[in-house]
Amino acid sequence: MCYNGRTSDRERDRATVTLLDLRGLTKAYPGVVANSDVSFSIGEGEIHALLGENGAGKSTLVKTIYGLVRPDAGDMTLAGQPFSPSDPRAARGSGIAMVFQHFSLFDALTVAENIALGMDNPPPRKQIAGRIREVSEKYGLPLDPDMIVGDLSAGERQRVEIIRCLLQSPRLLIMDEPTSVLTPQEVNILFETLRLLSEQGTSILYISHKLDEIRALCHRATILRLGKVVGECDPRATTSREMAEMMVGTVLQAPQRDYAEAGAEILCLKNLSAPAPHQFGTALKNIELTVRAGEVVGIGGVAGNGQDELVAALSGEMRTGEGMVVVDGASIGGLTPNARRKIGVCAAPEERNGHAAAPDMTLTENALLTGNTRMVLSKNGMLDWAKARDFADSIINAFDVRTPGTETTARALSGGNLQKFVIGREILQKPKVLVVNQPTWGVDAAAAASIRQALLDLAAGGSAVVVISQDLDEILEIADRFAALNEGRLSKPVSTKGLSIEEIGLMLGGAHDMEAAHAQA
Numbered sequence: 001m002c003y004n005g006r007t008s009d010r011e012r013d014r015a016t017v018t019l020l021d022l023r024g025l026t027k028a029y030p031g032v033v034a035n036s037d038v039s040f041s042i043g044e045g046e047i048h049a050l051l052g053e054n055g056a057g058k059s060t061l062v063k064t065i066y067g068l069v070r071p072d073a074g075d076m077t078l079a080g081q082p083f084s085p086s087d088p089r090a091a092r093g094s095g096i097a098m099v100f101q102h103f104s105l106f107d108a109l110t111v112a113e114n115i116a117l118g119m120d121n122p123p124p125r126k127q128i129a130g131r132i133r134e135v136s137e138k139y140g141l142p143l144d145p146d147m148i149v150g151d152l153s154a155g156e157r158q159r160v161e162i163i164r165c166l167l168q169s170p171r172l173l174i175m176d177e178p179t180s181v182l183t184p185q186e187v188n189i190l191f192e193t194l195r196l197l198s199e200q201g202t203s204i205l206y207i208s209h210k211l212d213e214i215r216a217l218c219h220r221a222t223i224l225r226l227g228k229v230v231g232e233c234d235p236r237a238t239t240s241r242e243m244a245e246m247m248v249g250t251v252l253q254a255p256q257r258d259y260a261e262a263g264a265e266i267l268c269l270k271n272l273s274a275p276a277p278h279q280f281g282t283a284l285k286n287i288e289l290t291v292r293a294g295e296v297v298g299i300g301g302v303a304g305n306g307q308d309e310l311v312a313a314l315s316g317e318m319r320t321g322e323g324m325v326v327v328d329g330a331s332i333g334g335l336t337p338n339a340r341r342k343i344g345v346c347a348a349p350e351e352r353n354g355h356a357a358a359p360d361m362t363l364t365e366n367a368l369l370t371g372n373t374r375m376v377l378s379k380n381g382m383l384d385w386a387k388a389r390d391f392a393d394s395i396i397n398a399f400d401v402r403t404p405g406t407e408t409t410a411r412a413l414s415g416g417n418l419q420k421f422v423i424g425r426e427i428l429q430k431p432k433v434l435v436v437n438q439p440t441w442g443v444d445a446a447a448a449a450s451i452r453q454a455l456l457d458l459a460a461g462g463s464a465v466v467v468i469s470q471d472l473d474e475i476l477e478i479a480d481r482f483a484a485l486n487e488g489r490l491s492k493p494v495s496t497k498g499l500s501i502e503e504i505g506l507m508l509g510g511a512h513d514m515e516a517a518h519a520q521a
């Protein structure tokens with residue numbers, strides 16, 4: 001790979017040999033043109049980034065390449081031949097593979113069983129473990145074929161999906177937001193693998209909102225805005241800020257914050273313990289935490305260390321023992337989510353589709369789902385639809401949710417726009433305590449900045465805010481204090497003033513000296 005100005009042979013080839021060519025692709029949905037006359041090409045062995053703010057049309061485009069969406073107009077060629085896959089099986093047959101943001105794996109089965117299940121023409125069972133080991137060694141992706149998938153980390157689960165793709169020797173590998181669930185170490189491993197694949201001639205189409213990663217990995221980037229190609233650049237020679245500004249067409253504002261004195265204690269977790277809710281869940285162990293009015297506490301940790309369980313214990317989806325979760329001096333561990341909303345405890349879980357929002361319900365109905373109690377959207381047992389619509393509308397306006405309107409179903413929103421809606425719905429209820437898990441997951445740079453600003457503003461207005469996030473930069477940007485969640489245990493929170501990413505990394509690994517060093521901070 002050439003990062004020093006000289007051009008390697010591979011890089012020259014990449015520039016000249018086109019693998020996939022897209023010409024004039026157009027796809028409209030009711031009320032929105034998702035892709036409008038999109039043309040660009042991907043070279044052989046090229047790592048090509050697809051950039052664009054939420055709703056710009058990235059997923060629609062890759063779904064077209066993968067045979068999940070039929071374009072209204074335009075055409076594609078693959079290695080010079082006309083290419084119009086009628087379904088994903090046909091796309092895979094032509095050498096296109098895709099690793100989705102959400103993994104489709106069976107927890108109770110082994111790695112080898114999962115991989116065999118997901119392949120069109122799996123090798124015989126006896127051979128599959130050997131093939132997995134071969135590919136895993138060749139591409140530096142450590143994975144044991146006999147492990148039960150439920151016991152794997154998010155990074156290892158992703159490797160299962162990648163190895164499944166690699167067993168089919170793809171010519172183009174599409175990756176949609178692959179690093180949002182990975183630790184920094186896992187990101188490095190993934191990037192090494194992708195570079196190796198590229199060196200060997202596999203093309204990669206890479207969707208991400210993490211512009212620093214794009215700069216470190218990709219050879220070329222195509223930028224979409226409102227469904228149209230608005231530019232192309234060499235990410236290695238373009239700053240993250242320049243790329244973000246090309247995406248949104250305006251100048252970005254960094255969130256503004258003051259380190260104000262925190263107020264009275266609002267949320268208090270005392271020796272919070274709870275058994276794992278299911279076989280692959282995590283038990284919460286003796287968690288101690290106090291969050292004051294005006295404070296943002298950031299909780300970091302590798303996925304699967306108790307994040308979901310902690311959100312459930314706070315939101316009321318999981319009940320806990322007397323005195324373990326206390327708000328304004330009252331024990332609330334036995335209250336339902338609705339009873340908690342009534343006293344001002346709101347939460348937004350990580351999974352937006354199916355958990356935070358019901359995919360087949362409209363935005364008005366989804367606004368009602370959690371907003372009914374605090375926004376008083378019903379009277380004498382009758383739903384007040386006009387008021388619910390107004391509430392949905394105010395979320396759409398305040399959080400710049402790109403959608404035709406309140407009667408659109410949640411499913412029809414792009415991932416990032418649904419995320420803005422879900423977070424906005426909770427923030428606009430002005431909760432006393434807000435707990436959010438991965439608040440800017442899959443959200444573009446401009447929208448992430450506005451969500452972070454809204455969380456800071458909520459705290460500045462006197463709320464206690466708990467932000468659980470795997471994005472350490474996000475935590476440093478908005479949290480007053482930081483604690484690490486590790487196998488269901490929470491470290492002692494430390495001030496984020498002067499805290500470095502390296503120190504946080506050590507805390508995530510359970511280095512308790514670091515906790516002690518910062519305990520007085």
Ligand SMILES: Nc1ncnc2c1ncn2[C@@H]1O[C@H](COP(=O)(O)OP(=O)(O)OP(=O)(O)O)[C@@H](O)[C@H]1O
Pocket residue numbers: 029030032033034052053054055056057058059060061402403411412413414415416417442444
């Ligand atoms: N099945 C659908 N029905 C109706 N509208 C849709 C559908 N799928 C996508 N859209 C709309 O098409 C537009 C482009 O969406 P798309 O998911 O391609 O964007 P994206 O760039 O991938 O966004 P994100 O970064 O948020 O994932 C959005 O306005 C979205 O609401």
